[in-house]
Amino acid sequence: MSSTQDHALVARVVSGQDTAAFGELVRRHQSQVRNFLRKLAGDISAADDLSQDCFMHAWEKMHTYTGRGSFIGWLLKVAYTTFLQSKRKSKRYAEIMEQVGHRMETNAETYTLQSDEVTDLDKLLAVLDEEERAIMIMSYACGLSHREIGEATSMPIGTVKSVIFRGKQKIRTSFDIKDHQHG
Amino acid sequence: MISKIINMADKMKDADDRLLESMFASEPIADSGFSAAVVKRVRRRLWLRRLAVPIAALVGGAIAIKPLADFVSIAASLFPAVPPQLIDATASMIPQLPTIVLGAMILGACLLGLRLLED
Numbered sequence A: 001m002s003s004t005q006d007h008a009l010v011a012r013v014v015s016g017q018d019t020a021a022f023g024e025l026v027r028r029h030q031s032q033v034r035n036f037l038r039k040l041a042g043d044i045s046a047a048d049d050l051s052q053d054c055f056m057h058a059w060e061k062m063h064t065y066t067g068r069g070s071f072i073g074w075l076l077k078v079a080y081t082t083f084l085q086s087k088r089k090s091k092r093y094a095e096i097m098e099q100v101g102h103r104m105e106t107n108a109e110t111y112t113l114q115s116d117e118v119t120d121l122d123k124l125l126a127v128l129d130e131e132e133r134a135i136m137i138m139s140y141a142c143g144l145s146h147r148e149i150g151e152a153t154s155m156p157i158g159t160v161k162s163v164i165f166r167g168k169q170k171i172r173t174s175f176d177i178k179d180h181q182h183g
Numbered sequence B: 001m002i003s004k005i006i007n008m009a010d011k012m013k014d015a016d017d018r019l020l021e022s023m024f025a026s027e028p029i030a031d032s033g034f035s036a037a038v039v040k041r042v043r044r045r046l047w048l049r050r051l052a053v054p055i056a057a058l059v060g061g062a063i064a065i066k067p068l069a070d071f072v073s074i075a076a077s078l079f080p081a082v083p084p085q086l087i088d089a090t091a092s093m094i095p096q097l098p099t100i101v102l103g104a105m106i107l108g109a110c111l112l113g114l115r116l117l118e119d
Helices: A003-016 A019-041 A044-064 A071-099 A120-126 A130-141 A146-153 A157-174 A177-182 B002-012 B015-024 B034-078 B084-093 B097-118
Strands: none
Touching (some): A019 A044, A019 A071, A019 B034, A130 A157, B034 B097
16 A cells, blocks of 8 residues: 555545545555454444544544654554543443443453454453553554554553563463464 | 565564464455445535534524514614614615525525535
8 A cells, every 4th residue: 555645645635625535545444444443342343333433533633644654553543542432431331320320341441252253363362451452453463663553552662662572471471372383 | 775674674573473463464354335434424524514504604593683673673762863764774684584494495405406516
């Protein structure tokens, strides 16, 4: 995917609210955004709803994309923020319901799979906390550089590296990944 | 130059990194109407935004018309020096209900026509 083409499309959206150019941007990046959110949320339909919300936020905030980093990096930042906002909302909703007497199951901190099929990756993601999961997915599934992840998560590069290191350590201690490699 | 940097970065990856990359790798997700649905939502939002100001102006105008007419007649009694022709002219300039309805219909038709053209 050419970043020059992305920049040209972004310029058309910002200058003239061109919905056709925005549609092209969505077509080019929907797969990566949906993949990111599916892995992060663990629920396909919720992730697809979040992806739509993410692109709506991206439409509203497009003027804030300065063209400095890659467009997909910026888009994943919007996706991550959308995910966190949705988590906060559902957590707050659960708290309010609890206050009025309804006890609700909340998966604010734990990774709960909604799918019947549990893959190796699902098991692997389940041992990570939310922040580690997001960063590991950005790094290994979306191929973002440490700098891009830092921009997406508003973290210094050193912190990103240490979170990835910590995530890998957790995976190493939880799974014998060498067996997987040869198996 | 960029490919050299990418190659260097790739060489710096250890076996765990490559294994994790292969585990995280997934097939691209087919669009299946996703982008069309997003663009539809964006267009709907744009139209709602464009309609918001004219609708607000119409509703505000409809609400304000009666007090405005009262204000004109009170002003006329407070300022007897103002020529009555001017008061009558001001009062007649206030649009009546049929005018407002007709204006709203024309505005609605214009916006609908523009939307059809855009689609």
